[in-house]
Amino acid sequence: MAVWAGLLLLLVLLLLLAAGLYCCYVRLVHAAYDHIPSAPRESFLFGHLPIFWRMMKKHELLHDLFLQWSKKYGPIIRVNAFHRVSVLILSPEGVKEFLMSPEYPKDRMVYGQIFNLFGVRFLGNGLVTDRNYEHWHKQRKVMDPAFSRTYLIGVMETFNEKAEELMEKLEEKADGKTEFSMLTMMSRVTLDVIAKVAFGLELNALSDDRTPFPHAVTMIMKGMTEMRIPFVKYMPGKQKMIKEVRESVRLLRRVGKECIEKRREAIQSEKEMPMDILTQILKGDALEETRDDENILDNFITFFVAGHETTANQLSFTVMALSQHPEIMERVQAEVDEVLGAKRNIEYEDLGKLKYLSQVLKESMRLYPPVPGTVRWTGKETVIEGVRIPANTTLIFSTYIMGRMERYFKDPLSFNPDRFSKDAPKSFISDESYSDLLGQTPLAYVVQTCMQEQQLDESLYPRDRLESF
Numbered sequence: 504m505a506v507w508a509g510l511l512l513l514l515v516l517l518l519l520l521a522a523g524l525y526c527c528y529v530r531l532v533h534a535a536y537d538h539i540p541s542a543p544r545e546s547f548l549f550g551h552l553p554i555f556w557r558m559m560k561k562h563e564l565l566h567d568l569f570l571q572w573s574k575k576y577g578p579i580i581r582v583n584a585f586h587r588v589s590v591l592i593l594s595p596e597g598v599k600e601f602l603m604s605p606e607y608p609k610d611r612m613v614y615g616q617i618f619n620l621f622g623v624r625f626l627g628n629g630l631v632t633d634r635n636y637e638h639w640h641k642q643r644k645v646m647d648p649a650f651s652r653t654y655l656i657g658v659m660e661t662f663n664e665k666a667e668e669l670m671e672k673l674e675e676k677a678d679g680k681t682e683f684s685m686l687t688m689m690s691r692v693t694l695d696v697i698a699k700v701a702f703g704l705e706l707n708a709l710s711d712d713r714t715p716f717p718h719a720v721t722m723i724m725k726g727m728t729e730m731r732i733p734f735v736k737y738m739p740g741k742q743k744m745i746k747e748v749r750e751s752v753r754l755l756r757r758v759g760k761e762c763i764e765k766r767r768e769a770i771q772s773e774k775e776m777p778m779d780i781l782t783q784i785l786k787g788d789a790l791e792e793t794r795d796d797e798n799i800l801d802n803f804i805t806f807f808v809a810g811h812e813t814t815a816n817q818l819s820f821t822v823m824a825l826s827q828h829p830e831i832m833e834r835v836q837a838e839v840d841e842v843l844g845a846k847r848n849i850e851y852e853d854l855g856k857l858k859y860l861s862q863v864l865k866e867s868m869r870l871y872p873p874v875p876g877t878v879r880w881t882g883k884e885t886v887i888e889g890v891r892i893p894a895n896t897t898l899i900f901s902t903y904i905m906g907r908m909e910r911y912f913k914d915p916l917s918f919n920p921d922r923f924s925k926d927a928p929k930s931f932i933s934d935e936s937y938s939d940l941l942g943q944t945p946l947a948y949v950v951q952t953c954m955q956e957q958q959l960d961e962s963l964y965p966r967d968r969l970e971s972f
């Protein structure tokens with residue numbers, strides 16, 4: 504008995520010692536970062552987490568809190584959670600330093616989490632998640648021709664065909680009485696488009712809502728949201744959802760595999776191939792000494808995930824903004840009528856003439872970015888905006904917040920596409936670094952370089968900066 508009591512006492516002492524050592528470590532971490540401005544920590548151990556938890560309970564957006572903090576504490580802000588401190592970078596100087604250089608890799612904690620989804624290989628080492636710069640660069644170079652002007656001209660037919668189908672569906676629904684989800688419609692059409700132009704697949708998600716593929720993609724997106732809940736894998740109430748998410752990832756990989764095999768057969772029998780993403784991926788793979796089919800499947804899923812919900816959200820937010828601003832809607836309509844008239848098939852050249860529409864899309868992206876930000880890692884100490892950022896720190900970037908900062912945009916919460924007009928008066932610009940901001944932020948990558956480097960609007964996205972990318 505005495506032995507057990509002794510052991511128990513020893514265990515308690517060891518636990519106390521471990522807790523004490525951990526607290527000393529947290530104290531040291533605080534000392535290394537406390538010079539970086541931020542709101543007061545609510546708790547020594549939890550840091551700012553209690554504030555975030557309260558907000559999440561009320562379904563409030565954390566980015567809005569950080570926007571408030573940026574007014575008070577400036578563009579470089581510290582975020583504490585246990586022994587981890589991340590730094591929010593909201594300045595063009597910081598974005599330029601960290602996002603334009605291969606020196607700062609994607610953060611392992613964040614990107615590593617989506618290698619698998621609930622234990623099933625998901626984005627793996629695809630373009631979005633690849634943390635090895637050499638490997639990423641190789642993949643990216645192989646992919647570029649699939650986003651050339653010639654290729655994009657070639658897929659206009661699909662864009663036209665799917666847009667026509669969407670209009671027919673919307674007409675059916677628009678009886679003036681029935682409510683329906685615009686986002687669902689947009690998700691279906693963008694899924695059909697990406698499947699066709701990237702992989703030559705006819706999904707027909709728009710015309711047939713019972714096909715399993717769209718449902719699987721929806722489940723995967725749900726899984727990506729739910730996986731952020733701590734210990735979700737162990738929650739009994741979530742097991743059904745997790746099982747469905749796993750099956751959905753497997754379904755996508757299975758479809759990808761069949762699609763790849765068919766295309767390989769076609770290539771071998773020297774049939775004429777579309778210059779699409781799949782052909783590019785397979786060409787790149789053929790140059791490798793060892794075949795990496797798992798990596799090909801990673802990219803298959805990556806393009807579906809990266810390419811469809813983003814565009815669906817962008818379109819839906821734009822429709823929302825237009826419905827809130829009838830005068831802007833009228834101007835868009837007038838421009839479309841003038842450029843296209845009664846033309847049914849839109850040509851590639853027409854797109855460049857729709858200048859006001861393009862401004863509307865940029866303004867919608869500024870206020871409602873479908874991907875609010877990104878994350879990087881710095882292994883070396885750096886000084887940004889006069890603030891020293893220690894080595895080995897997670898850096899958070901947010902286009903959502905920067906797009907709403909008065910420092911960069913005058914009257915930032917108003918939807919005003921004229922701020923993107925070539926002749927916009929300087930008064931729309933609150934800060935001289937505004938043009939820099941546009942050239943450097945993920946927003947700029949997103950709008951055009953996200954994949955289609957050849958299509959840069961050089962007035963907004965200076966090519967010299969992007970070439971180093």
Ligand code: HEM
Binds near residue numbers: 631813814872878945
């Ligand atoms: C409005 C639409 C879009 C938005 C807002 C958007 C947003 C983004 C952002 C923020 C990144 C950087 C991610 C990071 O560094 O963590 C990114 C990368 C990427 N996006 Fe998009 N995207 C859009 C459309 C698309 C489309 C249509 C495709 C596919 C055809 C696509 C494919 C990719 C890929 C493959 C990457 C990784 C690029 C690389 O690292 O080389 N995206 N996107």
